[in-house]
Amino acid sequence: MIPRLLTRPDRRSPARARRTSRILAALAAMTALLGVDLPDALAEPPLGVTARAVPDTTADRVGALFAGGLDGGHFCTAAVVRSDDRDVIATAAHCLGDPAGTVFAPGYRDGKAPYGVWRLTGVHLAPGWTDGEDPDDDIAFATVATLDGRRLEDAVGGGFPVAAQQPDDATVTIIGYPSEDEAPLRCANGTTLFSETQRRIDCPELSGGTSGSPWLVDGALAGVLGGYEGGGAVPEVSYSAVMGDQAVELYREAAVSD
Template sequence: MGALFADDLDGGHFCTAAVVRSADRDVIATAAHCLDHPDTTVFAPGYRDGEAPYGVWRLTDVNVAPDWTDGRNPDDDIAFATVARQDGVRIEDVVGGFPVATEQPDDVTVTVLGYPSTLDAPLRCSNATGLFSPTQRRIDCPDLSGGTSGSPWLADGALAGVLGGYEGGGTVPEVSYSAVMGDQALELYREAAVPAG
């Protein structure tokens, strides 16, 4: 898990992302609205206090749903992106990756890890979720303010969602949202995680 920056660490972090397991060991998950400028976005796993202990990784490709591209549908506010190798090394070999878990129960308990834009260390919150709608999940957690978009929602150590969706993930720090990870999200994940050919 780490922070997303524009170009380098000097610009300040604006979203959160997490490495997920993949065949090429190079995929991260975040909110689709965090990747409006993928050509200049970099990922710093384990970022803390101005330091990137596992390096800074440049994005190479982004997988988002057509309904996100065409109309920014909040039900599709999830993205999977690949990152370039560093000196032939893949990111998952350096930091590991979370499995992806769809089809979670309505009240699944998750742990949310994210970087508010005002802090240089991540926050953590665990709580039961509930369905806000058939396509949106909500959680009550304090302090998940701007910058925590894209934060992984982990159920038993597996990615069950990312902070985003309805109202861009929420308009007050105490209540956050995630699009329900269903068939569309699973297809995006497979496109990113399994190389073509």
């Protein structure tokens, strides 16, 4: 709605009053034009709608996992989480089959890694995953090396806190990188429990490459895209293992210094 413009009569000269009136009318017309034709660039898309994620402090803490380097192609997504040494990322366990050859590029867009390319130095996987690839344990944490003397969280401005025990119908925001796209997508929607150990969300276009994408509840990591069917057999429906005691223990192992 365009606010009503109120003016005082200009008692100094009729010409100035007419000129002021014309200026105000022009401003009102411009306000109407902007309000109708130009969407708010910062407005979030409606629930259940997937759109390109705008660069901001949230998206910059999410990045793509590459095989070897930026020319190796990105195949999964990961996110920076808080840790004592400021060097931990969270992703799906099934994304870490070759951690020695994997690097992380936070904020990656259009072929560029504005915060650098970070080499993985260690992984933390649940026994249920390493022994039998249990989808309920398809969440993992990894550490990265310093880069040019800097820690990962210092480079991107912090990390997401980790929060387990979310309500069954929590509203989740997902940011992830489909393999065929060179920028992250974003979708938020309500969730349901598919089972006691798996959470489900309806968001379109979250295709291959979005595995490991953070599931954020009020800015805290509550899961990652993965689990049942590797995170989902169709792009319209995705899953995450419910973050239970085992996942929290993995996080503590990775995040807390001895």
